[in-house]
Amino acid sequence: MSTALTLGEALAALTTLATAAGLDPRVARAEGEALAATVAEPAPGAYLDWCAETGHSSAEDFTTAASRGRRFRVAQTPTMASLAMAGSADAAAYAHALSDVALAGSLLGEENARSVGNAATAAAAQLGAPGQASPRQSTPAREHVPGVADHFLQHVLEQSRIVRQKLAALEGTPLLHDPSVLDSTRPGSDAGPATGELGPVQTVPTAHEAPPAEPATPAPPLKTVEELLAELDELVGLTDVKAEIQRQAGVLRVEGLRADAGLEGLTITRHLIFNGNPGTGKTTVARLVAGIYRALGLLSKGQLVEVDRSELVAGYLGQTAMKTSEVITSALGGVLFIDEAYSLAGDQYGQEAIDTLVKEMEDHRGDLVVIVAGYPLPMTVFIGQNPGLESRFRTEIDFPDYTDDDLVQIFEVMASSAQYDASEGVLARLRDLLAKVERGPSFGNARYVRNVLEAAIGRHAWRLREIEAPTLQQLRELQPDDLAAPTAAVEPFEDTPEEQS
Known part of the structure; x- marks a missing residue:
């Protein structure tokens, strides 16, 4: 049974895959460091662990990397996107390696549920889940694969079995290519050109395993202007x-x-x-x-x-x-x-x-x-x-800024892409948060609801951490109490009456 990698091990695996795929390993490592930093940012003391694992020496290095990595919580890294664009057989393994880096980032510093939420959305982004997708685009259902949890989630908050199982669902996520990538489908994909999906993500090989062979089949045709404009038209707002x-x-x-x-x-x-x-x-x-x-x-x-x-x-x-x-x-x-x-x-x-x-x-x-x-x-x-x-x-x-209705719809899309269910009660709670937040030039719009979702994922994991064998419904179902304003969500999660109101 495999265990979660340390950040140093995850970065080493990432750079090894990058070299094998013909990428610049220095660029790949820098992206991995940034991804881990942005995942770990909410955790007290994370920068110390991050510096120890990466060889950097200052909190400034950590904050700079975290700032650069924030975009990787909603979109593939440039190296990941380049592999997808080239139809590389290494794309799936590389995406999985990036998800390992995100997991390792969530283990830095003190236990922090917000870091778990960051890891979930960042891993989903690298595996291809869209950040602001069409409400008509949905992630295909993923079936549990025995042993997957041990690879992707073991040791994420030591006592949190639910986190291991929940994020392990990302293992079966098809590697969707970026809307801008027109020739990014990997050989071997059985998805049609309208879905833009790559084949199921494969487990990253360990140091003792050889990468699985990829069947050589023609890539689907490039997307047309009409198809891309249709994707544009389906965006919210x-x-x-x-x-x-x-x-x-x-x-x-x-x-x-x-x-x-x-x-x-x-x-x-x-x-x-x-x-x-x-x-x-x-x-x-x-x-x-x-x-x-x-x-x-x-x-x-x-x-x-x-x-x-x-x-x-x-x-x-x-x-x-x-x-x-x-x-x-x-x-x-x-x-x-x-x-x-x-x-x-x-x-x-x-x-x-x-x-x-x-x-x-x-x-x-x-x-x-x-x-x-x-x-x-x-x-x-x-x-x-x-x-x-x-x-x-x-x-x-x-x-223009999004309306509340737009933001609620975007939240639903983001949650669905990460395989979470948002009930009417959850959406009502979100509307309540939106009604109270101050709007101005610094209001984050879709970033705000993404932060709410990331915090809710962390609260969800924290809430179910003692359950030995959660049901599928429990694994998927967010509750209204899981949602809180992003400013409060970075703190450790305690079940206080104020937070449950």
Whole structure:
């Protein structure tokens, strides 16, 4: 019977798989460290264990990694997405290795149910469960596989058998490919092109086992523009955003047809500005835009590379240009998505990154699309004060805050994707939380309800930790008392009257 790996062991297994798959092991390890840090962030003392397991030496290293890793709780890491895009036979094992890293992260520091919830959603993301999927997209039913729990969950909160069994359900999750990945189905998949699913995730081989052989069968055909636009249309809310993306796709399609017919026309800039508060679906739509542009023949690959200031700016002048160029190189053939792009303004380091970006956009204008995103007002100022950016970013798309009804629907989709059931009582409790939370530019929208769900998963595990053999219903069923405001949910879970009210 296998046991849960330590973080050091999980990272070593991840880098070994990365090397075998032709990936840069340093990049894979950095992603794994970030994933573990963001999972462990709520646990007191986690940074000490994280540093001991990774070889880092400061709490600053931990917090920086945790910040970078937060996106991996809702979407595949770039290396994972690249394997899926290439149809690699290593994709399933690599996803499982990332889920082991998430599990190891939940064991860092003091026992903390919130870390368990983080691990559940992060593992689901790496295994392919969508973060803001269509309400009509559902994760196929997963059957329990004997022995799976021992691989994926043993030692997650030593006394918590329920956590082992619950998260073990992720073992059977089909590895769904990202909406932006048009050729990411793995050979051997028996899923049709409309589902975009890879075959069932296989157990990661131990040091004494050889990876299982993968049958070589043709990959399903690429998704069409119509299929991708249908996926866009099925996202919760975002009515005006959908209409604008549909319009952009139509204009670019006609431009391509005119060029094929030998007709001259105006060159339409494909770069976009996404204005909106956090959690309003900007990254999700960016992934679909990458896929749509690929299907239109405007991009050669269609991958999405998501970065922020910290991944573009170096510590010294001169190094920033090289760092930014490396990031852009990784995005060639796809979309470079710069979140909180306005943070590049105001100092010479950010300006160096902007200057490099403008030059590279010109040099690779035929096979690179850049989307910059952030709060509406700062983005307007950011674009307006730089002529090089202003001439290249002429299309702005505004992402409104979600309504309460939208957020409840998103919560249902997220819960269903992680194989949890949210009853009417649970949804009523969520509506109560939404009614009380202060709305403003810092309100997290979908991120807020994701945090509520992660905390609820942790409370669910904590609540059932003493049950020796929980039923399937108990394994799946969230209760209203499992939900609490995210600010309170990071604390250890005690059954106080105040929390149960």
